[in-house]
Amino acid sequence: MKKIIHVLTLFLTLFISFNTNAQDILKSKDLSTIKVDYLSDDDLAKISAQLKSNNATLDQVESMAISKGMSQNEFNKLKVKLAEYEKKNSKESKEKDSKVKKTDTDSEFGRKQEKIKNEKVKDSANALIFGSELFDNPTLNFEPDLKLATPMNYVLGPGDELQVSVYGVQEYNASIPVSVEGKVTIDYVGQIAVSGMSIEAASQKIKAAIARVYSTVRSGQSQVSVSLSQIRTIKITIVGGKQPGNYSISSLATVYNALHLAGGPGKNGSYRNIELIRNNKVYKNIDIYRFLVKGDQSDNVGLKENDVIRIPAYTQRVTVEGEVKRPGIFEMKKGEKFSDLLNFASGFNEFAYTASVNVVQKTGKEFKVHDINEGEYNSYQPQSGDVFRITKILNRFENRIKIEGAVFRPDYYSFTEGMRVSDLITRAEGLKEDAYSKRARIIRLKTDLTTEIVNVDLGAALSGDLNADVELKREDIITVYSILDFREEYVVTIDGEVKNPGEYEYFENLTLNDLVVQVGGLTGSASKRVEIARMIKSDAIDDADPKRIELIELEITADNNEQIKNFVLKPFDVINIRRMAVYEKPQMVTVSGAVGYPGKYVLANKKETVYNVVMRAGGLTSIANLDGMKIKRPIKEEQIETLERIDLNISKNDTLKGKLAKKLKEDLKFATIPVNWEKIVKDKNHFSNVTLFPGDEIEVAVYNEGVKVTGNVLLTSEIPYRNGKGFKYYLNAVGGVDNKGWKRKAYIIYPNGKADVTTSFLFFRSYPKVEPDSQIVVPEKPERKKMTAGEWVGIGSVISSLALLIVTAFK
Structure with missing residues (x-):
């Protein structure tokens, strides 16, 4: 007893050790105790999960496992067992996914069938052959419908699976496959041979065998149900298709299903004489046209094991072109007529000429043309290679006539013999009120297809004069004038x-009042003076009278659209309503900066000056910079247009003019006018006391003791103004110019908008005077292209040549 307890304890210890090591195989320090044969599926799942979480394979951890005590033999076992587990797990996962993806039909009826796949390739070469589209469309596969009840004449064979159920007092349920020997094995009943039997006969045999074992079945207390749960796959052979070969298909599959898998007949294959061969004999001749034309599926019979579908070459084909509903290439059987071919092509379309058909036939050595009249359609037998051309009807009318112009219903009408002008006008609902009754015009097509004009006295024709009431002809076009x-x-x-x-x-009787009201009335600036220019009409030229038009001057009441004395206008009169001599809306300028009352001010008179407006604004304040007054005047659109019109005599590729216009429009927008206030105060007639325009802005700068230095200098800054210090002092105060600075072109901008530049004479340079609140600007040097070595060599050679020439001249 003690030995048994000792053995059990040791076994449990080893099992726990195996389980622990299996759970943490990558981290365990001792793997010598692991026995792979004792590992469960759960242990293998944990090992697999460990490997995946560490992003490693079993081969990668082999050296580590052996170094921790696992024998090579146990590791090899682990590799095999883990591979089998993962293969099994992968298969179960796929089966689970397939069950999830099963359709409602599969889950409802429970019948399974191996999925047969076949990639369809669009056959562009045979696209015109009638029937080829049936096998190119992947959505048409003619697969058997698994939800239909099992046919009672279905013959069982190896690979089928039966669902046998006993229900009632006793219960039994199992899915039993038909073995390769053709038998099914039922528990406690034994083996029953069913191969080659119909499902109905097999069901009776199975029920009888079960009844011998289950007493309740014999007594009727339990019932037996036998159904087909899985359908076997059969092998067939297809010869002559686009993809000939052996195919595994459902035992419920039909001929059309097999043909679709094979891509249909090949390039020269027949669509109308396909043979189904069973037991080495032709079991059925299949004509696909019966299905295509009539929807008849009588040829779509079921297939059996080892059936052969043979697609022979076609016997004769013809081509139908032109105005039929389904043009293409059609296969014809012996004895079929053109009317049958027309039926295959779904008949003529609405534009076809049906009286006769042109056919191009092939003789032994050349082509010939034959016309088939409508009466021969049921007797003419198409020959192989015939090309039938169905043409369009003529673009003309046999009984058309047209009326247009001043009638109530201008349109095309049907023509009948003996029809006259009055008849057609009656059909067009009569003449309109504005119809011209003296004349109507007929454009007539003559027999030689040229046209002529026939004039009609419309009034006489409608009053009953037969001579005037012209008889019409086909294709006449009658025009009634207005x-x-x-x-x-x-x-x-x-x-x-x-x-x-x-x-x-x-309009007739149009007056000046009518026209003024029509145009919306007079504006507030309209004066009482009106000038009307009227054309002069005369049959004779009077050289003594130089007038081209007649001028009529009127006086109206400017504030009233309804004039007491109304004036009747005539065609082509030109009326001018003059503007009042004095009618100007108040215009304003702006004053800003160091003034008593900055803001907008109205120009009180036509020659309002700077001094007047500034004094109206309260004069300058104590902080105003007397040298910092300027006027900003908006640049007008006309000035920019003038600049664009000026020819600057520059090349077409030069963008200078465009840059100037863009700068005026987008950057500057204002022109600056400097103002010398001290001079204006002393002399009101000084040129700085300019006359202001609407929109001007007077800016009075606040006194600033700094001098700004900008541009290409080392430090852009503002330096305090020092009396007596010159231009160089301020440049040096910001560190001087940088390596791109152009010192000799430096300039200064004064507070009132004036500017001054540095000048030079010989070796002397004169800098402008610096004042408070000025701005010194150092521009950038222009880029200069350096001379290449080749250019220096060229200059040197020219100088050498000149020197040699001079020496030679003085010898």
Whole structure:
């Protein structure tokens, strides 16, 4: 007893050790006790998870496992067992996924079938052959419907699987496959041979065998159900298809399903004489056209093991082109007529000429053309290679006539023999009120297809005069004129002080009041003076009278659109409403900076000066810079347009003019006018006391004792002003110019907008005077292209040549 307890204790210890090591195989220090044969699926799952979490394979940890005591033999066992586990686990995962993805039909009926895949390739070469599209479309596969009840005549064979159920007092349920020997094995019943039997006969045999074992089945207390749960796969052979070969397909598959898998007939394959060969005999001739034309599936029979589908070459094909509903290449059987071919092509379309068909036939050595009349359609037998061309009907009408113009319903109408002009006008609902009754025109197509004009006295024709009521012909075009067609379009023009000046349509008895109201009335600036220009009409030229037009001057009440004395206008009159002599809206300028009352001020008179406006603004304050006053004047659009029109005599590729215009529009926007206030105070007539324009802005700078230094200097800064210090002092105060600075072109901008530049004479340079609140600017040196070594060599050679020439001349 003690020995048994000792053995059990040792076994449990080893098992716990195995389990612990299996759970942490990568971290355990001792693997010598692991026995792979005792590892469970859970242990293997943990090992696999460890390897995946460490992103490693079993081969990568081999050296580590052996170094920790695992024998090479145990490690090899672990590799095999782990590989088998992962393969098994992968298979179960796939089966689980497939069960999840099963359709509602599969889950409902429970019948399974191996999925048969076949990639379809679009056959562009045979696209015109009638029927080829049936096998190119991947959505058409003719697969058997697994949800249908099992056919009672279905013959069982190896690979099928039966679902046998006993229910009632006793219960039994199992899925039993048909073995390769053709038998099914049922627990406690034994083996039953079912191969070659129909499902109905096999069911009766199985029920009888079960009844011998289960007493409740014999007594009727339990029932037996036999159904087909899995369908076997059979082998067939297809010859002559686009993809000939042996195919594994469902035992419920049909001929069309097999043909679709093989891609249908090949390039020269027949669509109408396909043979299904069973037991070395032709079991069925298949004509696909019966299905395509009539939807008849009588040829779509079921297949059996080792069936052969043979697709022979076609016997004769013809081509149908032109105006049929389904043009293409069609296969014909012996004895079929053109009417059958027309049926295959779904008949003529709506534009086809059906009286006869042109066919190009092939003889032994050349082509010939034959016309088939409509009466021969049911008797003509197409020959192999025939090309039938169905043409369009003619683009002409056999009974068309047209009326246009001043009738209520201008349109095309049907023509009948003996029809006259009055008949057609009656059909067009009669003449309009504006119809011109003196004349109508007929454009007539003659027999030689040239045209002629026939004039009709419309009034006489409608009054019953048969001579005037011309008899019409096919394709006549009758035009009824309108009196409005002969009337000139009259207009009048109004300009000046009205709301909407422009050109307006003239009406009879149109007056000046009517036109003023039509254009929206007078503006507030309209004067009482109106000038009307009227054209002069005369049959004779009077050289003594130089006038081109007649001028009429009127006086109106400017504030009233309805004038007491109304004036009747005539066609083409030009009316000008003059502007008042004095009518100007108040215009303003702006004063900003160091003044008593900055803001906007109205220009009180036409020659308002700087001094007047500044004094109206309260004069200058104590902090104003007397040398820092300037006027900013907006640049007008006309000035920019003038610049763009000026020819600067520069090349077409030069962008100078465009840059100038862009700078004025976008950057500057204002022109600066310097103002010398001290001079203006002493002399009001000084040129600085300029006359202001609307929109001007007077800026009075606040006194600033600093001098700004900007541009290409070492330090952009503002230096305190020191009386008596010159230009160089301020440049040196910011560290001087940088390596790009152009010192001799430096300039200064004074507070009032004036500027001054550095000048030089010989070796002497004169710098401008510096004042408080000025700005010194040092520009950048222009880039200069350095001379290359080749250019220096060229200059040297020229100098050498000149020196040699001079020496030679003085010898």
